[in-house]
Amino acid sequence: MKILIVGTGYVGTTTGLIFCEMGHQVTGLDLDDHKLQALKAGKLYFYEPGLEELLSRHVAAKNIYFTKNTKKAVKENDIIFICVGTPMETDGSANLTYVKNVAESIGKYMNKSKIIVTKSTVPVGTAELVEKWVSGKQATPIRFDVVSNPEFLREGSALQDALNPDRIIIGTKSEKARKIMKELYKDFHCPIVITNPKASEMIKYAANSFLAMKISYINELARLCDALNINVNEVSKGIGLDTRIGPQFLRAGMGYGGSCFPKDVNALIQTAKEQGKPLSILESVVKVNEKQPIYIIEKIKQALGGNLINKKIAVLGLSFKANTDDTRESPSLRLIDRLLAEQAQVKVHDPVVKIAARPSLVQLQSVEETVAGAEALVIGTDWDEYKVLEWVNLKPLMAHPYIFDGRNMLDKRMVTNIGFYYEGIANH
Structure with a gap:
């Protein structure tokens, strides 16, 4: 054809x-x-x-x-x-x-x-x-x-x-x-x-919105798990083995982003409002997602004495997820914007994405340059490159060996044995 x-x-x-x-x-x-x-x-x-x-x-x-x-x-x-x-x-x-x-x-x-x-x-x-x-x-x-x-x-x-x-x-x-x-x-x-065409169009929005709902559900649950000193990864595994639920999209992190989920969830919410049938569950999904990067910020502030003014923060990863250069609605960028609003000095790295420099924000070519002098390091995107970094060599470069894993991707035992202070998302 x-x-x-x-x-x-x-x-x-x-x-x-x-x-x-x-x-x-x-x-x-x-x-x-x-x-x-x-x-x-x-x-x-x-x-x-x-x-x-x-x-x-x-x-x-x-x-x-x-x-x-x-x-x-x-x-x-x-x-x-x-x-x-x-x-x-x-x-x-x-x-x-x-x-x-x-x-x-x-x-x-x-x-x-x-x-x-x-x-x-x-x-x-x-x-x-x-x-x-x-x-x-x-x-x-x-x-x-x-x-x-x-x-x-x-x-x-x-x-x-x-x-x-x-x-x-x-x-x-x-x-x-x-x-x-x-x-x-x-x-x-x-x-x-x-x-029919209407049902087909609804299927697309309904599918993406349901997946976004699973992400926000596990992220909100992770905050409770943090308060109760529970490893949310174990909870995800336990509920994901239920075939009625499934393991996909139950990994706690900094929230969803990209070109689809944010846009599609909001479009379905708007359609529902126009029909006088509001979707309160999806409205809550959006609110949870917007708050998730702030949750990481609060962890960093607590570790660094209560404020981030002139604190040197390294962020690894800019795309909304690994294996793409798409930064639309990226949780990592939302986190960076909040760090800058808190008057932190931010250095960033990504293996694919390039962004324009601005006051208090600089992108560097290597991870080593990015973490040098940092008082805290945030994993913003789960690139495989970051999982296999020589962390033992990176620790001496940092002013404070603090890792905040926004993707729960690092081996906590490995980095803490090296001497890092490590916090993930309810990754106890």
Whole structure:
């Protein structure tokens, strides 16, 4: 099949390359010249393990090509995937400007029947809006079908998730579109759920919100475990072995972040408010998540005498989780902002992410430079590199050997035997 991917970001690029793997011919459409030049050269402009090798191979084989010519791209392809961003508005709702622009362009340039697939995470009812936007720009009526087909990719493991999905959701009212989409996904060995567009759109939001709820639940429980001198990791293991609960997303830490959970939880809360059916549980999830980095700050302040004015703090890790360069809603950055507000002097390190320097904040190339003279060290992202550091060599570099493990990733016994003061999140 000839497939057009509109939006060559993390979701769009991954989706397009997976379809190349399945033997389809793919076009990537974007208006950003910087992105297009990188992708045409087989270079990934964002960090995602394993994806650049796939990109380079399919670009060389001419299974995928990239363009900014919207008219030509729409006319030449039969299935069009909308993979553009839906950024969060100040009230928590999703901004559909980019989706609308794409839909109207499709309507304007459509020359034959198309299957239009929304891969972007969009509010319930967006499929109907896409139909309206496409129809509104058609010079003469041409049949088309709209399908909701949400993605469930995890940053850092997007390639494996795309190749081995847990499930595929297809939301459509059209029998023709249903058959075409099932044929498109025929080589995937997982359950395929056929439903209507509204239910499909809700499934995406409901799934991410439920996972965010598990994270906030274990983080709030960790605070109680701290007060009772209980190791929350043991509690997580004990409840996670219950097959009704499962172990995933029960690891206490600094909270969730990234491009999906914060945006999707808030969008679902806003949708519920608009319907007069508030989701009080999810509202509490957001509040718990916002407080979690502050919980680490309080631990640091207590250890360093009650305030952080001019205290030298080292933070290892900037991305919202390991194996990605995505810093959107990163708990580590929220922690850094709070440290700076407390007038601390902050040095940071990350193996992938680069940020701009500002007063009282500097990024250094090596961990050794970052921790030198530090009165406290915070693990902000669970990069594997930090787990295998030579901690015995780092201790003499620090002014005070204090480690605050915001990810519960270090071996507490190992670092305390070296002579560090160690605190995790209820990691007793």
